Amino acid sequence: MSQDNGVLLQLRNVTKEFGGLTAVSDVTFDLPQGQVLGLIGPNGAGKTTLFNCINGVFPVTRGQIIFRGVDMTGWKPYDVVSLGLARTHQIVRPLQELTVLENVVAGSCYGHEQRSLSQAEEIALEVLEFLHLAERRDQLAASLNVAQKKRLEMARALAARPYLLLLDEVLAGLNPTEIAEMVQVVLRIREQGVTILIIEHVMHALMNVSDRVIVLDHGELIAEGLPGEIVNDPKVIEAYLGDPALAEKLMSGG
Amino acid sequence: MSSSKPAPVGKAIDRGGFDLSAFKLGGWKYPAFWLAIGLILIGGFIPVFTGSNSWRETMFLILMAVSLASSLNIILGYTGYVSFGHIVFFGLGGYVGLYLITAHGWSLWTAALMGGLAAGTLALLLGKAILHLRGAYFALATIGVNEAVRTFINNFDLFGGAVGLEINFLVYKDYGGPATMQWLTYWAVFGLTLFIVVLSYGIKFSRFGLGLLSIREDEDAAMVLGVRTPSAKTWAYVLSAIVPGILGVIFFFRNSSIAPQEAFRLHRSIELIVMVMLGGQGTVLGPLVGATTYEALRSFLLTSPLFKDLQLAFAGLLLLLIVLFVPTGIVGWLRSRYRKLWRVLE
Numbered sequence: 398m399s400q401d402n403g404v405l406l407q408l409r410n411v412t413k414e415f416g417g418l419t420a421v422s423d424v425t426f427d428l429p430q431g432q433v434l435g436l437i438g439p440n441g442a443g444k445t446t447l448f449n450c451i452n453g454v455f456p457v458t459r460g461q462i463i464f465r466g467v468d469m470t471g472w473k474p475y476d477v478v479s480l481g482l483a484r485t486h487q488i489v490r491p492l493q494e495l496t497v498l499e500n501v502v503a504g505s506c507y508g509h510e511q512r513s514l515s516q517a518e519e520i521a522l523e524v525l526e527f528l529h530l531a532e533r534r535d536q537l538a539a540s541l542n543v544a545q546k547k548r549l550e551m552a553r554a555l556a557a558r559p560y561l562l563l564l565d566e567v568l569a570g571l572n573p574t575e576i577a578e579m580v581q582v583v584l585r586i587r588e589q590g591v592t593i594l595i596i597e598h599v600m601h602a603l604m605n606v607s608d609r610v611i612v613l614d615h616g617e618l619i620a621e622g623l624p625g626e627i628v629n630d631p632k633v634i635e636a637y638l639g640d641p642a643l644a645e646k647l648m649s650g651g
Numbered sequence: 652m653s654s655s656k657p658a659p660v661g662k663a664i665d666r667g668g669f670d671l672s673a674f675k676l677g678g679w680k681y682p683a684f685w686l687a688i689g690l691i692l693i694g695g696f697i698p699v700f701t702g703s704n705s706w707r708e709t710m711f712l713i714l715m716a717v718s719l720a721s722s723l724n725i726i727l728g729y730t731g732y733v734s735f736g737h738i739v740f741f742g743l744g745g746y747v748g749l750y751l752i753t754a755h756g757w758s759l760w761t762a763a764l765m766g767g768l769a770a771g772t773l774a775l776l777l778g779k780a781i782l783h784l785r786g787a788y789f790a791l792a793t794i795g796v797n798e799a800v801r802t803f804i805n806n807f808d809l810f811g812g813a814v815g816l817e818i819n820f821l822v823y824k825d826y827g828g829p830a831t832m833q834w835l836t837y838w839a840v841f842g843l844t845l846f847i848v849v850l851s852y853g854i855k856f857s858r859f860g861l862g863l864l865s866i867r868e869d870e871d872a873a874m875v876l877g878v879r880t881p882s883a884k885t886w887a888y889v890l891s892a893i894v895p896g897i898l899g900v901i902f903f904f905r906n907s908s909i910a911p912q913e914a915f916r917l918h919r920s921i922e923l924i925v926m927v928m929l930g931g932q933g934t935v936l937g938p939l940v941g942a943t944t945y946e947a948l949r950s951f952l953l954t955s956p957l958f959k960d961l962q963l964a965f966a967g968l969l970l971l972l973i974v975l976f977v978p979t980g981i982v983g984w985l986r987s988r989y990r991k992l993w994r995v996l997e
């Protein structure tokens with residue numbers, strides 16, 4: 398995918414415990430610059446928690462997170478942002494009483510490039526255009542529908558012009574047309590050289606966008622490989638057996 | 652989105668402070684700014700045109716309420732933190748100022764600045780101690796701080812303990828006598844009101860202000876967007892404390908004395924919240940409209956023997972009605988009712 402084969406993100410034995418519950422257990426992987434890495438696993442496997450550890454929302458219980466050669470274990474989310482990492486939330490978190498434009502400007506001017514408001518506004522307008530939200534710029538974020546809020550979530554993260562983008566189920570809750578549109582968006586972001594770690598249940602979509610896939614189950618990394626290999630991996634299929642609906646999605650991708 | 656472009660590695664410098672330079676999102680081009688300034692100028696000059704002392708006293712109280720409410724709005728309306736004991740900054744400023752004037756012969760003006768500085772310093776220290784608390788916990792903590800400071804000063808001999816401090820009338824000679832002093836302090840409060848309204852605007856349309864609004868909407872999301880929430884909140888708190896500190900010195904100087912029960916009236920704190928909520932929290936015009944309306948209502952009620960003793964009950968009831976029926980206040984209601992006015996009523 399990329400000319401530069403350096404490793405952008407490294408996780409070393411990352412563990413997160415909530416009281417007695419181990420949500421993420423000893424996870425180790427490398428994410429090379431310019432790649433799109435898919436992250437799948439049944440509900441409750443610890444995917445979102447892993448994101449929260451990477452971007453500093455939760456301090457890790459053990460392990461190390463190295464981004465762009467900097468050990469950022471224990472950093473606060475805003476310090477992680479300053480290194481050039483942005484994320485979306487599985488459950489969208491728009492700044493409700495601010496306009497769509499203000500939401501995205503906030504993403505840009507507080508992103509790692511520390512843009513001034515006027516530069517941030519230019520970037521924000523560009524990004525809104527890209528995500529087909531430009532005509533809604535002056536609407537309050539609260540007034541958007543779910544699909545639009547998902548795009549806003551994405552726009553805000555993109556406006557930060559990150560090196561690494563963490564996408565948490567950006568396709569969930571969208572209809573097939575919206576999914577197709579969003580997949581195009583992800584592909585175009587990838588073309589621009591942004592490295593992506595993407596959590597997704599919609600397997601056929603994930604197959605289209607990811608270079609590699611890792612699988613989490615009960616907090617543990619149980620498989621890693623090309624998308625085609627993963628869907629036929631018996632360990633992965635077994636992990637999904639408890640959830641027939643998800644298994645269906647997994648299979649329909651293979 | 653060029654990942655090839657080098658970005659600084661390591662923790663970026665904290666620019667969450669005062670970057671009030673760019674106003675492209677809004678600001679001065681909006682009529683709301685000139686509307687607010689115009690209203691204050693008109694109101695502020697009424698006593699001059701009428702030449703009436705009673706108008707001057709009325710406007711003094713209104714302008715003071717407007718600036719206190721606008722200050723509170725920075726932390727309450729912009730940042731979403733209910734500072735329930737905000738009057739502590741007014742009282743502490745007043746004490747520090749009057750102490751410097753009575754014990755050390757400082758001039759009103761330098762003493763007023765020190766009052767503001769003291770209030771700002773207290774807010775800075777409190778920012779580290781209680782601004783990590785959210786919601787009701789923060790509100791309760793601010794009440795605790797107000798009570799703690801009041802109790803401390805009640806027993807603090809340097810500040811006159813329970814008796815308080817008193818200004819010798821001879822001091823007013825330096826300000827042209829009591830009558831001229833009343834005009835001087837009036838102009839000072841007038842100027843401060845203009846200042847806090849301009850500051851409110853500046854903050855609201857700055858990068859810093861956008862960070863505060865983000866915190867109000869969703870503090871965790873703001874952090875994930877890169878807002879350095881601890882320092883942004885602390886600065887908002889400090890900025891909201893300075894003007895009340897200065898006002899405390901001017902008010903109690905004019906009043907010629909200060910005592911613990913007058914300086915730290917929780918009752919006044921509640922009234923300030925009512926003013927901000929009544930006018931519309933988070934807007935610049937809101938505190939202006941709210942404070943004026945509330946003061947007008949109050950002076951009306953004060954003349955009625957029936958309501959004289961029920962002021963606090965009245966404030967409480969009003970707050971309840973606002974929260975239930977017009978949670979966005981007068982300005983907020985007008986804004987959503989008449990969408991064309993959205994940018995006029997900022």
Ligand SMILES: Nc1ncnc2c1ncn2[C@@H]1O[C@H](COP(=O)(O)OP(=O)(O)O)[C@@H](O)[C@H]1O
Binds near residue numbers: 415442443444447
């Ligand atoms: N803040 C939290 N406190 C306690 N437990 C949590 C918290 N967040 C997640 N968990 C638990 O961690 C596990 C993994 O959750 P999550 O990461 O959301 O899974 P996924 O995103 O893969 O569906 C679940 O059992 C969940 O209940």
Ligand SMILES: [Mg+2]
Binds near residue numbers: 444445446487
């Ligand atoms: Mg999840």
